[in-house]
Amino acid sequence: MNxxxxxxAGMGAFMAFIIGSVFYMVGQDTDTLEEDNYYDKGIHYSEVYTRKENLQRDQAMPTLRLKGDSLCIYFTTSGNKGMSQWKRPSNARLDTEQHFQTAADSVVLPLASYERGNWQIELTWEGEGTAYQSIHHLFIP
Known part of the structure; x- marks a missing residue:
């Protein structure tokens, strides 16, 4: 071959690659840089801001500790009721929610169903009539 x-042949292969990439990108349903329901989140952002402000004002940041195959969350007040959203940065299909309610100042969540690696945990709870929200990063070994 000369x-x-x-x-x-090289230009043809490159053009085929570009055309294939275009069809692949156009065929994707979601955009990873866009939130699923960003309008709803934008409308309710003042509530989120108030919860985070309450967290700072009351110094109510919970402490997370791994103990074996469970996660212990220690709150500063007792009688907490709320939800934990588990978000996996590398795979959004693994995102889950867990609801909790406790009469004491701590709650234990099982980790058996979670994969190893990095997780972002968003806690939203109410303690003694005040709403709070915090974000924590956790590595499950």
Whole structure:
């Protein structure tokens, strides 16, 4: 094969790659840079801001500790009721929610169903009539 044929074959392969990439990107249903329900989150952001402000004002940041195959969350007040959203940065299909309610100042959540690796845990709870929200990063070994 001469140089001209090699150049034409290389250009053809590159064009096929570009066209294939275009069809793949257009065929994708979601955009990873866009929130699923960003209008709803934008409307209710003042509530989120108030919860985070309450967290700072009351110094109510909970403490998370791994103990074996469970996660212990220690709150500053007792009688907490809320929800934990588990978000996996590398795979959004693994995102889950857990609801909790406790009369004491701590709650234990099982970790058996969670994969190893990095997790972002968003806690939203109410303690002694005040709403709070915090975000924690956790690595499950």
């Amino acid at each position: 140089w001209g044929g090699s150049i034409i």
